[in-house]
Each structure stands twice: as structure tokens, then as C-alpha cells.
Amino acid sequence: MMTTEAGGDVRLSGISKTYGSFTAVHPLDLTVPQGSFFALLGASGCGKTTTLRMIAGLEEPSSGTVRLGEQDVTALPPYKRPVNTVFQSYALFPHLDIYENVAFGLRRRGIKSVKKQVGEMLELVQLGEQARKKPHQLSGGQQQRVAVARALINHPKVLLLDEPLGALDLKLRRQMQLELKRIQTEVGITFIHVTHDQEEAMTMADTVAVMNAGRVEQLGSPADLYENPRSTFVANFLGTSNLIEAEVDTRKGDDIVVKAGDCKLTLPESRCSAPTTTGGELLVGVRPEKISLAHADDAGGIPPGRNRITGKIADSSFIGVSTQYVIDSPVCPEFEVYVQNIDRDTRLVPGTEVVLHWNPAHSFGLDASQSPLAGTTGAADTQAVGEEAA
Amino acid sequence: MTFVNWLRRHLVVIAGLLTLGYLLLPNVVVTVFSFNKPKGRFNYEWQRFSADAWKDPCGVSDLCGSLSVSLQIAFWATLGATVLGTMIAFALVRYRFRARGAVNSLIFLPMAMPEVVMAASLLTLFLNLGAQLGFWTVLIAHIMFCLSFVVVAVKARVMSMDPSLEQAAQDLYAGPAQTFLRVTLPLAAPGIAAGALLAFALSFDDFIITNFNAGSLVTFPMFVWGSAQRGTPVQINVIGTAMFVVAVLFVLAGMLIGNRRKRQKA
Numbered sequence: 001m002m003t004t005e006a007g008g009d010v011r012l013s014g015i016s017k018t019y020g021s022f023t024a025v026h027p028l029d030l031t032v033p034q035g036s037f038f039a040l041l042g043a044s045g046c047g048k049t050t051t052l053r054m055i056a057g058l059e060e061p062s063s064g065t066v067r068l069g070e071q072d073v074t075a076l077p078p079y080k081r082p083v084n085t086v087f088q089s090y091a092l093f094p095h096l097d098i099y100e101n102v103a104f105g106l107r108r109r110g111i112k113s114v115k116k117q118v119g120e121m122l123e124l125v126q127l128g129e130q131a132r133k134k135p136h137q138l139s140g141g142q143q144q145r146v147a148v149a150r151a152l153i154n155h156p157k158v159l160l161l162d163e164p165l166g167a168l169d170l171k172l173r174r175q176m177q178l179e180l181k182r183i184q185t186e187v188g189i190t191f192i193h194v195t196h197d198q199e200e201a202m203t204m205a206d207t208v209a210v211m212n213a214g215r216v217e218q219l220g221s222p223a224d225l226y227e228n229p230r231s232t233f234v235a236n237f238l239g240t241s242n243l244i245e246a247e248v249d250t251r252k253g254d255d256i257v258v259k260a261g262d263c264k265l266t267l268p269e270s271r272c273s274a275p276t277t278t279g280g281e282l283l284v285g286v287r288p289e290k291i292s293l294a295h296a297d298d299a300g301g302i303p304p305g306r307n308r309i310t311g312k313i314a315d316s317s318f319i320g321v322s323t324q325y326v327i328d329s330p331v332c333p334e335f336e337v338y339v340q341n342i343d344r345d346t347r348l349v350p351g352t353e354v355v356l357h358w359n360p361a362h363s364f365g366l367d368a369s370q371s372p373l374a375g376t377t378g379a380a381d382t383q384a385v386g387e388e389a390a
Numbered sequence: 391m392t393f394v395n396w397l398r399r400h401l402v403v404i405a406g407l408l409t410l411g412y413l414l415l416p417n418v419v420v421t422v423f424s425f426n427k428p429k430g431r432f433n434y435e436w437q438r439f440s441a442d443a444w445k446d447p448c449g450v451s452d453l454c455g456s457l458s459v460s461l462q463i464a465f466w467a468t469l470g471a472t473v474l475g476t477m478i479a480f481a482l483v484r485y486r487f488r489a490r491g492a493v494n495s496l497i498f499l500p501m502a503m504p505e506v507v508m509a510a511s512l513l514t515l516f517l518n519l520g521a522q523l524g525f526w527t528v529l530i531a532h533i534m535f536c537l538s539f540v541v542v543a544v545k546a547r548v549m550s551m552d553p554s555l556e557q558a559a560q561d562l563y564a565g566p567a568q569t570f571l572r573v574t575l576p577l578a579a580p581g582i583a584a585g586a587l588l589a590f591a592l593s594f595d596d597f598i599i600t601n602f603n604a605g606s607l608v609t610f611p612m613f614v615w616g617s618a619q620r621g622t623p624v625q626i627n628v629i630g631t632a633m634f635v636v637a638v639l640f641v642l643a644g645m646l647i648g649n650r651r652k653r654q655k656a
Contacts, residue, residue, distance in 0.1 A: 057561075058560070077565075078560040078561050079560045079562075079564055080563075083561075087554050089552060089554055091552060091557065093558070093559075093573060093577075095576045108562060108564045109563050151561075154563070
């Protein structure tokens with residue numbers, strides 16, 4: 001129903017922002033391909049909103065350039081940039097009705113006949129009936145859609161979304177995630193979406209950049225980030241990871257064998273982002289849903305060639321689709337295991353001796369010089385992510 | 391017993407009506423006595439009904455002249471104080487500058503200063519400057535004391551405005567002037583209007599500062615005061631009542647427009 005103007009990629013080169021002695025964003029290079037749904041993911045204060053505001057022109061970068069396609073927009077004020085923003089608070093004009101809110105950008109650019117476009121836009125976000133209401137008469141979800149319509153009607157080269165779903169309740173948030181994804185597919189405009197909700201980023205975005213302390217930690221597709229985290233921050237911030245401190249022992253073909261306590265674990269060298277010299281330290285990671293749990297009495301039935309760890313169930317919580325166990329193991333004090341509730345083994349209660357085993361290919365290796373706890377706070381809704389990515 | 395119960399149920403209404411009566415009684419007296427036909431020069435005792443004063447409100451010499459002076463001064467003082475006060479309020483809320491805290495408190499000083507002291511000091515100032523007392527000295531003084539009130543009213547409003555609204559306007563292709571006209575000003579309008587109304591009322595009413603600095607100029611409050619020494623013409627009540635009625639009409643019109651708009655939108 002609408003066509004993107006001849007656009008191009010968003011290219012940030014060496015862009016940074018400092019406030020006095022505080023560096024909000026370290027020099028950053030980032031390319032967002034045209035037409036993609038891109039997410040900047042990170043905890044609050046990681047610099048993701050500052051980065052977004054520098055693209056919008058609402059924040060002046062301390063260094064670096066912002067390019068939209070061939071055009072260098074670094075020096076342009078926000079009202080001259082072909083980008084539009086959906087603000088966290090929606091920032092709908094309270095003194096104008098919905099129709100005039102949506103028409104605002106067109107009118108400022110001197111477009112006289114706005115009726116058809118505004119009508120179409122309100123239809124796209126399913127608010128045709130509400131055109132003459134004031135923003136405060138609408139629900140949160142409706143206001144959110146007005147904010148999207150008000151930005152999209154200008155056919156921006158890039159739509160910037162600053163935590164647009166943060167104020168909505170969970171159910172509405174899920175619904176709006178799908179809705180935004182639908183609109184993005186329909187209009188084909190580049191979306192850059194800032195969020196602290198890893199699940200939201202994974203559900204919606206083609207590419208996710210995980211930011212931490214003013215830097216991009218890792219960039220990739222949701223599945224790639226989840227399966228192959230390259231830092232402990234990403235491993236913990238996206239879902240949950242069990243990280244085992246280990247020492248490199250030997251190599252076996254494409255695999256590395258490591259020693260953790262008196263266990264030997266195998267992992268593919270290709271999934272190891274750290275140097276693997278023999279005798280070196282390594283963090284071996286594995287996602288909780290990749291692990292199978294067997295009662296110690298059944299240990300004989302575990303197929304050979306799998307990574308095995310013994311431990312004792314410290315805690316278990318039944319959450320419907322799965323059961324989450326916390327295992328106390330000599331190699332890792334709080335080992336998390338999610339087991340699908342297909343056949344529940346009633347013997348698996350706290351205090352039971354168990355054997356954990358998993359396919360070595362599901363292990364990944366991280367540099368042991370980082371804190372194994374980085375990124376653990378704020379990574380809350382882990383179960384849902386585990387299921388989506390699994 | 392039933393009376394006590396009835397009283398208990400309607401206590402809030404009764405208290406409200408009594409307070410309203412307390413507030414409005416002086417206005418009623420002003421209005422009623424504008425229809426009096428006094429014996430002698432003082433309009434303090436009810437004699438008999440007459441609309442003579444209403445038929446000839448300017449019948450007393452100098453009354454309408456003083457009214458016109460007061461209206462002119464109030465108009466210009468309101469305009470000056472509102473423009474300056476609005477700018478000061480925006481500066482204080484939106485910008486961080488040296489001595490901002492000090493300015494923030496100093497702006498309240500004219501409100502705290504006893505008016506009569508302020509009036510005498512202003513006179514000293516004007517005399518030392520060699521200024522000719524009259525319309526301009528009164529106007530300057532009025533803008534000065536109205537300013538604080540406008541700043542307070544507008545500041546409260548601007549503080550409650552979401553700065554992201556102006557950013558949204560800029561993001562939607564509105565340049566600085568457009569942003570100010572289309573978003574900032576309409577949003578701040580209720581605060582500015584409140585400040586302007588306050589300024590008008592204060593300026594129109596003012597006697598003390600005006601009396602000290604007016605020279606030979608006579609404003610309406612000065613006229614009333616002066617004539618009260620020698621006798622109070624009924625026309626004073628007529629003017630008072632008329633002002634009151636005009637104010638009430640404005641409020642009613644505002645409410646009607648607001649209601650109609652709400653009904654259209656809904």
C-alpha cells in the first residue's frame with residue numbers, strides 16, 4: 001500500500017556520546033540494512049536509547065557520523081531528517097485529536113490534502129473510528145498505534161521505536177509485537193527497535209544488537225545470538241546459560257576436551273570464541289533446555305559420547321509445560337535444567353542424586369577472563385525464550 | 391431525631407452553601423445598592439429602588455475617565471507581564487544556567503514585600519531618576535508586581551509539560567518556530583491564560599502602589615477612594631456590578647464552548 005522512497009542502509013561510523021566524564025556510548029560502528037527489523041537490546045543505561053536518539057537527531061553525537069543511504073545526516077536537525085520516532089511515552093499531542101496528530105508531519109511539510117493518507121493510515125492501525133477523539137480518550141494500546149501511525153505516515157527511511165511497548169501489559173504487548181511485525185512487513189520500512197526485553201527483541205527482529213555499557217557486545221540473528229553467544233553477558237542476558245569453569249585438556253579432531261573437576265566434557269572447537277591452548281582456562285556453556293536429567297540409578301542407560309555431570313537436585317519448580325530444576329553439582333553450584341513434561345519421573349525430587357547429560361555439540365566455549373555472572377540481572381523471562389529458540 | 395439525621399446527611403451541602411453565601415454576600419450588596427436612590431451623598435443606607443445610576447453610569451464627573459485609565463493600564467500591564475513572565479518561566483524550567491536557583495527565589499521577592507513599602511520605595515526610585523509621575527510610572531510599577539504572579543502560574547504549567555512532546559514535533563518536521571507555535575504554546579496556554587487573568591485583576595484593583603506613583607493620574611480605585619471621602623456615587627456600584635457580570639459571562643461562555651467541544655468530539 002505504500003512504497004519506500006529510494007533509501008538505503010543506516011550506517012553509524014565511530015559514533016559516540018559522552019556527558020562530561022560519563023561515556024554513554026563508546027565509538028560504535030553499526031550498519032542496519034534497508035528494510036530490516038533491527039533491535040537494539042540491552043539493560044537500562046546501556047546506551048541503546050542514546051544511540052537511537054542520535055539517529056533521530058535528538059542527541060548530538062560527540063564523535064562519528066550517521067548516514068542514511070548516501071546522505072550524511074550527522075549535522076541535520078531532527079526536523080530535516082527523513083526518520084521518525086515512536087517515543088516511549090508515545091508523546092501524542094494532547095491538544096490535538098487523533099486525526100490531527102497523525103496529520104501533523106504531513107502538514108508541517110506543507111502537504112495540503114492529507115485526508116486520504118490519514119484515512120488510510122488510520123485503517124492500517126485499525127483506528128478509523130477514533131479519528132476525532134483526543135489521545136487521552138484512547139487506551140494505551142490504541143495510543144501506541146496512533147504513535148506508530150503518526151510516524152509511519154511520513155514514509156520515513158527509518159522508523160525508530162524507543163521501547164514502544166514498555167507501558168503495555170503483557171498480553172497487549174504480545175499482541176502489539178505481532179502487529180508491529182505485520183506493519184513492518186507490510187510497509188517494508190527499516191525499523192530500529194530499542195528494548196530491554198530480550199524476548200521482544202527475539203520475537204520481532206531479524207537482527208539483534210546486544211548492547212552493554214555503551215558497547216555492542218554481539219550482533220546477529222536471534223537464533224545465532226542464543227545458540228552462539230560470544231560473551232558471558234550475551235549468554236546470560238539472552239535466556240539462561242549454565243557456565244562451567246574448565247581447563248583445556250586435549251583435542252580430538254574438531255572437538256576440544258576439557259576438564260572440569262573430575263568430569264571430562266567435549267565441545268566443538270568451532271563454537272568456542274576463546275583461545276584454546278592446552279592447560280588454558282575456559283568457560284563451557286550449555287543452555288538449560290538442552291540437558292537431559294536422569295536418576296542416578298538409570299545412569300547406565302545414558303548413550304555413550306554425551307557430556308555427563310553428576311549432582312543433586314537442590315530445587316525444582318513445576319511450571320506447566322516444563323519443570324525447572326536447580327542442580328547442585330561439584331563443577332557448577334547452581335546448574336539449571338529445564339525438562340519438558342512429557343513423561344514426568346516422580347523420583348526427581350529435591351535431594352535426589354542425578355546425572356545430567358547432553359549432546360557435546362550443544363556446548364559452547366567462552367573466554368574465562370570474563371565474569372561468569374555478567375548480564376544475569378534483568379534476564380527474567382527465560383523459560384519462554386528457551387522454548388522459542390529451542 | 392429525624393432533624394438530626396437530616397442535618398447529618400446534608401451537612402456538607404449546608405456548609406458549602408454557607409461558605410458560598412459568605413463569599414458572594416458582598417457582591418450582592420454591591421449589586422443591590424447599585425439600584426439605590428440615596429438621600430444625600432453617601433450610598434450606605436437603603437432608601438428606594440431606582441435605575442437612575444444604570445441609565446447614566448458616567449454621570450459622575452471623572453468616573454468614566456478613571457475607569458478608562460484603569461482599563462488601559464490593566465491591558466498593557468497584563469500584556470507586558472504575561473509576555474515577560476512567560477519567557478522567564480520557560481527560561482527557569484527549560485534551561486540550566488548560572489544563578490538559576492537564585493533567580494528562582496528572587497522572582498518571589500516582590501510578592502513577599504509589603505506592598506506599601508514597595509510603593510514608597512518605588513516613588514523614591516522614580517523621583518531619584520527624575521521620572522515624570524503618571525501613566526508610564528504606574529504601568530512600569532504594575533508590570534513589575536504582576537510579573538511574579540505570571541511566572542508562578544506559567545512555571546507550574548511548563549513544569550508539567552512532557553519535553554518529549556516538543557521533541558516529537560521536531561521529529562515530525564516542525565522547525566523551532568513551528569514547534570513553539572503548534573505545540574509549546576497551545577500546551578502552555580492554560581497557564582499563560584491563568585497568569586494573564588491574575589495580572590489583569592491585580593493591576594485593575596491596585597490602589598496602594600498606584601496611589602504613590604500616579605502623580606496627577608487618577609485610576610478607578612483611586613477615584614473610588616477619593617470620592618469615598620466626600621460621598622459615594624451609586625455609579626461606583628454600577629461599574630462594580632458591570633465588571634462582575636462581564637467576568638461571570640466570560641466564565642459561562644468558556645464553559646459553554648468547552649462543553650460543546652467535548653460533545654462534538656465524543
